[in-house]
Amino acid sequence: MIATILCTLFSLHLNLWLDREEAVYYPTETIKIFFRVDKDCFVAIYNIDKGGKIKRLFPPQGYDGWVEAGKRYQLPPPEADYEYEISGPPGVETIIGRASTTHLPEFSDEGLDVVESVIEVEIRETEPARLIIVSRPKRARVYITETETEDEEYAGRTPRVVVLRPGEYWVKIRKPGYQTLRRMVWLEPGEVKKVFVRLRPY
Numbered sequence: 001m002i003a004t005i006l007c008t009l010f011s012l013h014l015n016l017w018l019d020r021e022e023a024v025y026y027p028t029e030t031i032k033i034f035f036r037v038d039k040d041c042f043v044a045i046y047n048i049d050k051g052g053k054i055k056r057l058f059p060p061q062g063y064d065g066w067v068e069a070g071k072r073y074q075l076p077p078p079e080a081d082y083e084y085e086i087s088g089p090p091g092v093e094t095i096i097g098r099a100s101t102t103h104l105p106e107f108s109d110e111g112l113d114v115v116e117s118v119i120e121v122e123i124r125e126t127e128p129a130r131l132i133i134v135s136r137p138k139r140a141r142v143y144i145t146e147t148e149t150e151d152e153e154y155a156g157r158t159p160r161v162v163v164l165r166p167g168e169y170w171v172k173i174r175k176p177g178y179q180t181l182r183r184m185v186w187l188e189p190g191e192v193k194k195v196f197v198r199l200r201p202y
Helices: none
Strands: 007-009 012-018 033-037 041-048 054-058 073-075 091-100 115-123 129-136 141-146 151-157 160-164 167-174 181-187 192-198
Touching (some): 012 041, 012 091, 012 115, 054 073, 129 167, 141 160, 151 160, 181 192
Parallel strands (some): 129 192
Antiparallel strands (some): 007 012, 033 073, 041 054, 129 160, 141 151, 141 167, 167 181
């Protein structure tokens, strides 16, 4: 749990951290934010995106942001029916936590009664993966379907190298006179994966 800045004022500590030590994320990945204070106080958590847009993540609208000392808080809460998904674009976003024993800190609040903790989140462009498809016999047609969208695309004939964004795919290999084969593959960022199939004649 690095990327944590611990701020102290009048013995009030605000500890802010993420679910990933290196604080590096890729688009479509999810992120969790955690914080803890050592005194009962008011806490506000803000996100500043690459374009400078400010959004308050905590407390929700209508709540005063009062939290208990020593308790670990998670955003989004474990019981929430939503997640924080990284959407990009690549760059740096900032998460700012502010705490005060006297009031709910606004984003612009500065003063001796407010402490602050800051984390910079680096969003990187997803590194593509490479899928090498080999068949026996050769010259079989390759069709690739992304499971999320169910869009099928013709990718050429084997042997074939296809560059894809990370994710889950169905690979279909067809050749006249042979049984069609389907394989599901999962590709990680930067991965090179080889798929070899032996087609059976009818």
